[in-house]
Amino acid sequence: MKWIYRRAILALLSISFTVALTFFLIRLMPGNPMDYYIQILMRSGRARTIEEAIARAKSLMPVNMNDPIWKQLLDYIAGVLHGDLGRSISSFTPVSEIIVKSLPWTVFISSIALTLSFTIGTIMGLVLAYKRGTKFEGFSVAALTIFGAIPNYIMALILFYVLTIVYPILPMRGGYDSLIPVGLTFEFIVSVITHAILPVASYVLTDFAGWALGIRAMATTILGEDYVTVAKARGLKESRIVTNYVGRNSILPQFTGLVLSIGFLFGGSPLVETIFTYPGIGRFFASAVSARDYPLLQGLFLVLSITVISANLIADILYTRIDPRVKVGD
Amino acid sequence: MSLQEQCPNIYDIDNLTVEYVLRNSSVKAVTDVSLDISNGGAIGIVGESGSGKSTLALSLLNLVPTPGKIMSGKIIFNGDKDILSLKGEELRQFRWKQVAMVFQGALNSFNPVLRIGEQTLETITEHESIDKQKALDKVNVLLKLVRLDPERTLKAFPHELSGGMKQRAMIAMALLLDPRVLILDEPTTALDVMSQKYILNILSELRKRLGVTIMLLTHDLAICTEVVDRVAVMYAGRIMEVAKTEDIFMRPKHPYSLGLMQATPSVFGDVKKRKPIPGSPPDMFNVPKGCPFNPRCQYAIDVCRETNPPLEEISRDRLAACYRWRDVS
Amino acid sequence: MELNDIVSSLRVLVENKRALIGSLILLGFILMALFGPMIFPLDMNPKFNLVYAPPSLEHPLGCDYIGLDILTEIIWGARDVLTIVMIGGVITVVLGSIVGLVAGYFGGVVDLLLNTLVDIALTIPGLPLVIVLAGLIQTRDPVSIGLILSANAWAALARSMRSQVLSIKERDFIEASRAIGIGRLRIVFYDVLPILMPFVGINFLFAVVQSLYASVALFFIGVLPFSTVHWGTMLNIAMQVSGAIFVPYARHYVIAPVIFIILLQVGLILFSYGVEDIFNPRLRT
Numbered sequence: 041m042k043w044i045y046r047r048a049i050l051a052l053l054s055i056s057f058t059v060a061l062t063f064f065l066i067r068l069m070p071g072n073p074m075d076y077y078i079q080i081l082m083r084s085g086r087a088r089t090i091e092e093a094i095a096r097a098k099s100l101m102p103v104n105m106n107d108p109i110w111k112q113l114l115d116y117i118a119g120v121l122h123g124d125l126g127r128s129i130s131s132f133t134p135v136s137e138i139i140v141k142s143l144p145w146t147v148f149i150s151s152i153a154l155t156l157s158f159t160i161g162t163i164m165g166l167v168l169a170y171k172r173g174t175k176f177e178g179f180s181v182a183a184l185t186i187f188g189a190i191p192n193y194i195m196a197l198i199l200f201y202v203l204t205i206v207y208p209i210l211p212m213r214g215g216y217d218s219l220i221p222v223g224l225t226f227e228f229i230v231s232v233i234t235h236a237i238l239p240v241a242s243y244v245l246t247d248f249a250g251w252a253l254g255i256r257a258m259a260t261t262i263l264g265e266d267y268v269t270v271a272k273a274r275g276l277k278e279s280r281i282v283t284n285y286v287g288r289n290s291i292l293p294q295f296t297g298l299v300l301s302i303g304f305l306f307g308g309s310p311l312v313e314t315i316f317t318y319p320g321i322g323r324f325f326a327s328a329v330s331a332r333d334y335p336l337l338q339g340l341f342l343v344l345s346i347t348v349i350s351a352n353l354i355a356d357i358l359y360t361r362i363d364p365r366v367k368v369g370d
Numbered sequence: 371m372s373l374q375e376q377c378p379n380i381y382d383i384d385n386l387t388v389e390y391v392l393r394n395s396s397v398k399a400v401t402d403v404s405l406d407i408s409n410g411g412a413i414g415i416v417g418e419s420g421s422g423k424s425t426l427a428l429s430l431l432n433l434v435p436t437p438g439k440i441m442s443g444k445i446i447f448n449g450d451k452d453i454l455s456l457k458g459e460e461l462r463q464f465r466w467k468q469v470a471m472v473f474q475g476a477l478n479s480f481n482p483v484l485r486i487g488e489q490t491l492e493t494i495t496e497h498e499s500i501d502k503q504k505a506l507d508k509v510n511v512l513l514k515l516v517r518l519d520p521e522r523t524l525k526a527f528p529h530e531l532s533g534g535m536k537q538r539a540m541i542a543m544a545l546l547l548d549p550r551v552l553i554l555d556e557p558t559t560a561l562d563v564m565s566q567k568y569i570l571n572i573l574s575e576l577r578k579r580l581g582v583t584i585m586l587l588t589h590d591l592a593i594c595t596e597v598v599d600r601v602a603v604m605y606a607g608r609i610m611e612v613a614k615t616e617d618i619f620m621r622p623k624h625p626y627s628l629g630l631m632q633a634t635p636s637v638f639g640d641v642k643k644r645k646p647i648p649g650s651p652p653d654m655f656n657v658p659k660g661c662p663f664n665p666r667c668q669y670a671i672d673v674c675r676e677t678n679p680p681l682e683e684i685s686r687d688r689l690a691a692c693y694r695w696r697d698v699s
Numbered sequence: 700m701e702l703n704d705i706v707s708s709l710r711v712l713v714e715n716k717r718a719l720i721g722s723l724i725l726l727g728f729i730l731m732a733l734f735g736p737m738i739f740p741l742d743m744n745p746k747f748n749l750v751y752a753p754p755s756l757e758h759p760l761g762c763d764y765i766g767l768d769i770l771t772e773i774i775w776g777a778r779d780v781l782t783i784v785m786i787g788g789v790i791t792v793v794l795g796s797i798v799g800l801v802a803g804y805f806g807g808v809v810d811l812l813l814n815t816l817v818d819i820a821l822t823i824p825g826l827p828l829v830i831v832l833a834g835l836i837q838t839r840d841p842v843s844i845g846l847i848l849s850a851n852a853w854a855a856l857a858r859s860m861r862s863q864v865l866s867i868k869e870r871d872f873i874e875a876s877r878a879i880g881i882g883r884l885r886i887v888f889y890d891v892l893p894i895l896m897p898f899v900g901i902n903f904l905f906a907v908v909q910s911l912y913a914s915v916a917l918f919f920i921g922v923l924p925f926s927t928v929h930w931g932t933m934l935n936i937a938m939q940v941s942g943a944i945f946v947p948y949a950r951h952y953v954i955a956p957v958i959f960i961i962l963l964q965v966g967l968i969l970f971s972y973g974v975e976d977i978f979n980p981r982l983r984t
Binding site for chain 3: 050051057058061182186189190191194197198201205206303304307309310311314315325326329330332337340344345348349352
Binding site: 265266267269270271272273274275276277278280284285288289292 | 431433435462463464465466467470471473475478479480481482483484492493496497543
């Protein structure tokens, strides 16, 4: 039990650190952020007078820039706890609103991608372990190495290029076809799925290789273990041996990795989402960076970190329930 | 079915050769082995590590792992089943139900992520559809037979049991389907002396009560005296001598058997007169020409270095593979 | 390392097919980066008559959106790419090793503090952190870029380094050094570290692979305006600035950087397999 407290405290520490980090990040900017905002507001025509610009700039930040730093920090934390993360410069919408709108999309494709990568990877890994020494195995391992070496955003680029431009089979952008009204209609659901295929494929085609090679390595060792031979001697069905004996023991060490990946689900990839203009949190992240939309950037980074840290904590706790050999206490 | 109605030999092994084929070389783990295992008997296969006994045992289940290949020979079970031609479902059903094997060092014989109870239950259910309660009852009886607490054992994960407990649990598991033959590979190595005694007692009891044929693989001659009535001595993948336990101990007719007797303190021999066998175990990649034991043999003559002596019957129920067996004493 | 060691290491690389391919690829890239620019001068003047010219004898990879030879750009880009990823790798390894070594060997409060720091660094999502840092610290200096790239990566190395140190700490010869009275820092750097050099070496390669992933991402996304011939920047231009990706006859402008990025990654990974084989003789089959 004590161990869980330690992990939880660590998670809290990480979150506090991230809050502080994001708070101070903005101060890394040369010059005064406020002036910068006022400039942008004036230039973009969002504010017609300087007074209006100042007023709006003030509302962008959840914090009053002229207060002493410690008060700013406290205000900021208070704001965060209330869900006030300021407003985006580019669109003037509250950051929290943007996050609530975009996070589900990222979680949607990331979770499907992780499930597919892990499942396909595991099956391939087991198959390859059984087919050790064959030409098929040699060829597959080489192919897997190459697939695993491709960065996911490069894969996204390739898929984008081949399947939306050269052979325009799949949609190019968006989470769904904007012409279709949002709702639980068949049309809408199909549209959502077709728009999700390429982003998900970008992740899966690069990630599954890592899982496959890892499981293969482990399964090869397991196949040589005594209890597998004994299982065969006991006359157990081959299918049972593959799943309960080889499979379970091979996957177990991968679980920590899987668990960590679940945490990073929430981040998605800013690049992949940008390439497909997918309305997830990653895309807003990318556009916030290039547009120097600091309030948005700050808020996104904070929420991202908190969700990742929390998810990691939960996953860590779950892991101890799965492996009978892990006695809680490290 | 009484013992008389069944075939006299539960296993007829004829000229079995098993080879492990590696990338650039190969090792003949078992060469030209012929052996009869009598029904209801208890036979001990004695040999050092690498002598081929484990491979021989695995062959009886057609379980030789790759890269091992059975190159030639026949193994007939109970007079009618050709083990080496069994495949698929037939082979699967045969294993454990007719012949069960307790592997060397049961430390790693259990699946680490399943409880013992699960593993025992699935062994039964994968072979026959049986009432769950009946199965549990049987398991309980067997566990008690090997002097384990059923409740505690079944609930436990393998890593929660000691080596001796796992060994005994494995024996219980081996008996689940009432096999005709029970093979045990080094059942007492890695066990303390008390556990060793337990196990040997249990084995004797099993023979008496259930009429199971027992095949014991070991390098420890001493335990052969407790349980088995016949001994086959193996060296470098070949059978050197086969005889009644008493004969092997008192009147060995093969130089290797003699060497073993002189090197090991035995119940019958004089402890002070111990003599090690000169030389070192054979390099299985480069087995000596002729009789594999010739480099270390004090009786070796020219023909021994040229041709391998065949395993011949030298008297009733005794076989030896030596040109000079008459001179051995 | 003696000559004998070097020779046998090279033999392993040559015999292992994957390692051989990896080594050759890497060698190719290094030569490209070192000598390429001398052979292929870069002329930054736009030549509008050659915009998106298809591959030809004179321009083996075709021309880009302002008529410049793509092959030349790739070669000059190799220099930037390799510099950045090497620096990134070095910084990651240096930081990670020092933290890992100190935490592992000194133990106690120091270990606890450093460990907590490492844990925090590990749970903050890597790529977003790097992107944010890069966005805020606009820089053209490769060393700074390297630092940014290693923002998150050093933590994983620190942790595994620490485990390694913990297992070595109790070995006899370390105890002997302690008994003689050699200072702790000296022990760490002169006794413990040399044993771990293979470990460090392999992790260096992993760090380089990671840096490649992150640095190309940064340039592709346009967060770092470092140079116009970096492959990542080329992709950025292709995708967003010039719209080359949408134009069928301009596809070579996109394909070229993609192929070279993948090639470099594959080369690094295959080479790392070879390095693993060298340092772990048991794996050699």
